[in-house]
Structures are given as C-alpha cells and as structure tokens.
Amino acid sequence: MAPFPVYGRFVGDFVPHLVAVDTDDSMDIVAEKVAVHSVGRRLPRPPTAKGYDVYLDGRLIPAGTTLAELGLQPLQWLDVKFRD
Amino acid sequence: MLLNRDDWYETSRDLDWTLSYVDRDAAFPPSWTGAQGIPEDSWQSWEEPFRVSYRDYVRIQREKESGVKAVSNAMSRAGVYDKLAPGHVASSQLHMGGICMVEYMAVTMQSRFCRFAPSPKWRNLGVFGMLDETRHTQLALRFSHDLLPRDPRFDWAHKAFHTNEWAILAVKSLFDEVMLSANCVEATLATNLTLEHGFTNLQFVALAADAMAAGDINWSNLLSSIQTDEARHAQQGFPTLQVLMEHDPERAQRVVDVAFWRGTRLFQYLTGPAMDYYTPLDQRKMSFKEFMLEWIVNQHERILEDYGLKKPWYWDQYMIALENGHHAAHIGMWFWRPTLFWKPSAGVSKAEREWLNEKYPTWEENWGCMWDEIIANVNSGHLELTLPETLPALCSVTQLPIGSAMSRNELRPATSVYQGRLYHFDSEISKWCFDIEPERYAGHMTVIDRFLAGQIQPMNLAGGLEWMGLTPDVMGDDAYEYRWAAEYAGHADEEG
Helix, strand or coil: CCEEEEEEEEECECCCEEEEEECCCEHHHHHHHHHCCCECCCECCCCCCCCEEEEECCEEECCCCEHHHHCCCCCCEEEEEECC | CCCCHHHHHHHHHCCCCCCCCCCHHHHCCHHHHCCCCCCHHHHHHCCCCCCCCHHHHHHHHHHHHHHHHHHHHHHHHHCHHHHCCHHHHHHHHHHHHHHHHHHHHHHHHHHHHHHHCCCHHHHHHHHHHHHHHHHHHHHHHHHHHHHCCCCHHHHHHHHHHHCCCHHHHHHHHHHHHHHHCCCHHHHHHHHHHHHHHHHHHHHHHHHHHHHHHCCCHHHHHHHHHHHHHHHHHHHHHHHHHHHHHHHCHHHHHHHHHHHHHHHHHHHHHHCHHHHHHHCCHHHCCCCHHHHHHHHHHHHHHHHHHHCCCCCCCCHHHHHHHHHHHHHHHHHHHHHCHHHCCCCCCCCCCHHHHHHHHHHCCCHHHHHHHHHHHHHHHHHCCCHHHHCCCCCECECCCCCCECCCCCCCCCCCCCEEEECCEEEECCCHHHHHHHHHCHHHHCCCCCHHHHHHCCCCCCCCHHHHHHHCCCCCCCCCCCCCCCHHHHHHCCHHHHHC
C-alpha cells in the first residue's frame, strides 16, 4: 500500500488531471478518483450511468485489478469512461 | 562643416576589431555566436533593413516618450481607469504580469548581441534593441505603478517573475530558452524573427485596438508606442535568416519551427482569452483566429516563404490549434482561477456565446457543453464544483496544461521515455521539440514535478497557492461575480 500519482483523463473532458491513487486501489476506485475532477464539473452525469471503466493504452482493465498489478510508471496516463 | 549621416554611416556601423592577442573563436566563441558552420566572411552580407544613427535614435525615442507621458498624464487626470470594464482590466493585468519582465529579459538578449553577434553591424544594432527593451520595461512598470493604488494586482508587473505562479513559470521557461540560453543566431531567429515579427503584433496591435475601443487610451497608446520599436528591431532576424538559409537551411527551419509552435502556445494564453473573452463584446475588433489568420498565417508565413523556409511540418495540427487552443486555455484558466493574479471574465453570456459560435463553428460542440455544466453549478449554488481540487497534467516542453493545445477531440497521450523517465507533452508537436533536443528540456521541472518532489507543502491546493505567491488580495475570481450566469437560470425550467 503506497500512494501513487497518475495522470487520469475522463474521456470527453478537455484536460487530464494529476490524481493521487494508491497501489492497492482497484480500478473501480481509481475510476472514481479520476471521475470526481470531471463528472459533474465539466461533464454531465448521464442519468443511466452504470459506473466507470478504466483503460490503459486503449485496453479495458478489469474492474477488480489493482493498480500494483499493472506495474505502471509514475504519471502513467489512464483513461476513464462511463461504463456501457 | 559637419558631415552628413551618409558620409560616416557605413564606417560607424561596420567598425570591427582586428584581433591580435587571441584567435577569433576565443573572442567570439561559436557556442555564444551560433555561427558554427557558417564561413566568417558570410557575415559581410548581413545588412540591416533600416538605417539609424544614435543621434536620430535618441531624438525619435525622446519624442515617443513625451507622447506616451502626455497621454498618460491626461488620462490619469480624467480618471479613465475607473470607468473601464472589469474584463478589460483583466487583459491589462495579464499583459503587465506576463510581459513586463520579458521585456527586461530581452535587454539581456540584446546586450549579448552587442557583444557576441557575429557581425559588427548586428552588434551595433543590438545597442538600439537594448535601449528599446529597457524603455519597454520602464513603460510597463510606470503604467502599473500609477495604477497600484487602484488595484494591488498591478504589483505583479514587477512581482510575477519573482513568484512560482504556474503561468509565469511557463512564460519564463520559454524566454529562458529563446532569449537567455540561446546563442545569438538562434535567439534572433526565435525571438526577433518569430516572436517579435510574428506574434507581438497580437499583443501590441490587436490588443492596442481593443484597448482603444474599450476606452483605455493610456494602455493602447503604450502598446502602440512599444510596437514602433518592436517593428524596427524585429528586423534583426531577417538578415540572419538570409545568412543561415545559405549555409544551414535545415537548422534555420528547425529553430523557426520550434519557436513558431512555442510562440503559438504562449499567445494562446496571453492574447487569445483577452481578445475573445475578456474584451467586452461591443468593443471587439477581430477574433483571435481572424487576427492570427491575417497577421501570422497570411503575412508572417508568406514573408518566411520568401526567404525559402517551408511551412512547419505540423501545419495541419497548427490550424486545429488555432481553432481551439485558446478556448481550452481560457476554460482552464477560468476553472483554475484561484491560481491567477487577475480576475478572468468567463465571457460566455448568451450574446457572447452567439459571437463565439459565429467566429468558431465548432465552439458549441467542443466547449459549450462544458460551460453548460459550469453554468448549471453556478446557478444551483454549487460553486465548489466550479473550482479545482487538483492540478492539470502539464507538458514537459511548454509547461502548459496538457489538453490546452487543441480540443478534447484531439486529446491523446503524447509521451517519450528519456533516460528511464516518462515525459508527457501537450501535442505531437511539443513531443517533436523534445525528441530532437531531449537534453535541453529533460531537466526542466514542471509544477507537477516540483509538487511530487515535495517542494510544495502542504501537498494540497492551498499549499500550491501559497507556493505560487497568491495572496487573497490578488487571487483570481470571476471578473463579474458570476452575474453573467443569471440569464441561464430559467433555462432548464423552460426546457423541462
């Protein structure tokens, strides 16, 4: 368990953010931490939204995967989208 | 009998040393001149496009100074400043904080030309450039000092470059690169040729017109007076380009392409929001894009082509940036407004929005929807949702937020790994700048690098604001106290 910085972009927003996550965080938690800076601030929350997904280099990461399992570099870029 | 100027001019401007104690490279090191690979006699053909003697220079500058001072005194007596629109005042505060000390940095660059430029004619001309830039610094300082009793934000004309305010760090980073740490040849191509001949028209012609329309005759007059000097000493770049095109055209193209992109990025912040959002609607003369198209795309680029330069390789991306980048810069600066030393005008009332959509056909799709969410939060009393809780990702070349070069539709990672470290960029263009000279940029710490290195304590937004030197009396907030959002308040009900 250790704090870890990533660049999180909520797809549809115009800017990625510095987001402090934890190596033990699951992708669901990472997604929430990224979304809070965009959704409801510059992006509307769709009424039927069912949560979020995290993508790394265009690849969907399973929700239960922890950040540590991905072996990222500090400030790695992660994309977050509304779950289909 | 006194000689006429033409009788002595050629001798006076071309006075060179005949070195006998040291060789030429010791007196004029190529790392300072930038003349490596260029035969020494090539500089004989370096000709300034205008002729000026010291006597003429002093006479003309004295007249200019008297003119500026007379207008300044008259406007001060008439109390003009108190009648200006808050949005316009934001433009002048952004200009003073962002530009004043750049003028002073330019004094150092010109003084380096005086000593190390590879042509004696250029060294002679550097003296006038140095005096010009000293005058510009003093004009901006005097203007700001006079307005200090009205607003402490004018203190930032002097103070800004002694703080860690993020936008100022980006400005400093660019001018440290192109003025203070570049050799003479590259400094003049980047600064005189590209930034001054091209982009200062935005700041000193376009903004001067807007300032005049806004009734700020004092600032408009100051900008116009500065531009008369810029237009003259910017010419130093052309004869240098001509020499370099004969001997190293590849280098000329590279230096100009890097400077052109970095200048574009800077003025997306310095001028774009001021022209398209801060200037009151009925006082706008041209949109930022229209001005860029006329002065940069049509005029400046055409002149460069006359010298044999090609359009930058990234021209298609540049046109997308022209349509979008300053809108991104604006919404970002407004959202992160506590990190500014001026009060930005949102500039998105219904009438302003109509103007934006007319000038930028993709504005509504790219930017309007995000402003709608902000407006809804303002009108529902959730101002906390219109304020940041973290920092935006930053580019390791421009030091500006990633995502602010173009629109969200073009936003994707642009990265390089150098010596084991991952670097992010705001575009493929900035990545190219880094990749051709990684050693130049790799050591520069962005605000986020400094944050992660523990230089900012406590590690939160409050700690960041303190580190940036932003005190409550100058910290940015909406210029119109959110009144512009009220006309949208019934919108949702009507639609519902």
